[in-house]
Amino acid sequence: MATEAEPAAGRTSAVRDWASGCLDEIVDDLAVLVDTETPSTDPVLLAAGAAVLTGWVLETWTGSTATTLGAGPGAVLQVDAPGSRDGTVVLLGHLDTVFEAGTVAARPFTVTDGVARGPGVFDMKAGLVVGVYAVAALDALGVARPSVRLLVNADEEVGSLGSRSSLVDAAAGAEAVLVLEPGAVAGTVKTARKxxxxxxxxxxxxxxxxxxxxxxxxxxxxxxxxxxxxxxxxxxxxxxxxxxxxxxxxxxxxxxxxxxxxxxxxxxxxxxxxxxxxxxxxxxxxxxxxxxxxxxxxxxxxPPWSTPAPGMVARAEAVLASLGVAVDPREVGGASDGNILAAAGLPVLDGLGASGGGAHAEHEHVVVADLPVRIALLAGLIAPDGS
Missing domain, CATH: 3.30.70.360 (Alpha-Beta Plaits)
Structure with a gap:
């Protein structure tokens, strides 16, 4: 168990090492999510996918509770994991993908030469896996953390028109919103979106x-x-x-x-x-x-988003430096639900999911070896002062 005297760098390395030790399990969980198709336009598959995701998170986060906000295409899954100190951090993600039903049958989840492929693996099933395992790592290592609220909608790829009000209401008062949209390389964080x-x-x-x-x-x-x-x-x-x-x-x-x-x-x-x-x-x-x-x-x-959570980029830089990785802050043209919560006055940092590339394309992929680093980065942002 980590102690008060243990430096933050040691805690971050411990999270990375813990995640590396269960990397096979992490990849297996990612395979289940990717092979569970969740097209934005298919409410039956979305409901089935939400059930799979909910069961997995509740099993992984001991003592967590789940609820569904709203209904239909705009429904939002909310999972709360109580913490050992004050405050709440929101992890923000989405379940839907741009790929139609039947895509998985044509090209199911695979891992070849350390690269995971499959519809939605990068945007953003792997981001959900990073988020869930970051909290699991902190708890397994006995690191104090705030309460964590996972918010996952199912209409992000079609504009979040039905879910945006639920997202804003459920995230109100959070000390930080950490968006599980993908990065590009191990050190990527997204600091602004058009x-x-x-x-x-x-x-x-x-x-x-x-x-x-x-x-x-x-x-x-x-x-x-x-x-x-x-x-x-x-x-x-x-x-x-x-x-x-x-x-x-x-x-x-x-x-x-x-x-x-x-x-x-x-x-x-x-x-x-x-x-x-x-x-x-x-x-x-x-x-x-x-x-x-x-x-x-x-x-x-x-709306445009151009102001990341105060001090969050510097915190990400420090976490990554302790792992020997350079921070790679990026402003991107694509928007996310982080734009919506930033416009509501919440502190946001984006791009904290998996590294890889090819979003929305057949060559979509995730770098498996980077997953422990991305999990450690997110854990360090959730609980920078944990002990």
């Missing part, structure tokens, strides 16, 4: 024969083509603002002036000011032909 704005624009024009009576028509396609060019001009790479028209459809035939068109827009912004600028500019746009009517739906799915 906000994400998603809009759909629908244009309704006036149909006409493109050869016999073109002047009678008002092209919805031409209008949204002009809007595409306008939106491209709103991007400001120097400020970190990107604008992407990812979908543009409309019309019926080349000889018909299009009476309908539709586009989907993705905007990323580093600051609230940039988010507001793009929002206002989109709202102000009007088609050159007043006969074309437009409807704009959407908004900021997740």
């Amino acid at each position: 906000g994400v704005g998603l809009w759909t624009v629908t244009a309704t024009g006036v149909g006409a024969h493109a050869g016999l009576d073109p002047e009678a028509g008002a092209s919805a396609v031409h209008a949204l083509a002009a809007l595409t060019s306008y939106l491209a001009g709103l991007a400001d790479p120097a400020a970190g603002t990107t604008v992407n028209v990812g979908v543009l459809t409309g019309g019926t035939r080349p000889n018909v002036v299009a009476d309908h068109a539709r586009m989907e827009i993705d905007v990323r912004a580093r600051t609230d000011a940039e988010a507001a600028r793009v929002t206002a500019a989109l709202a102000a746009w009007r088609p050159a032909d007043p006969r074309v009517r437009i409807e704009i739906a959407g908004g900021w799915n997740r």
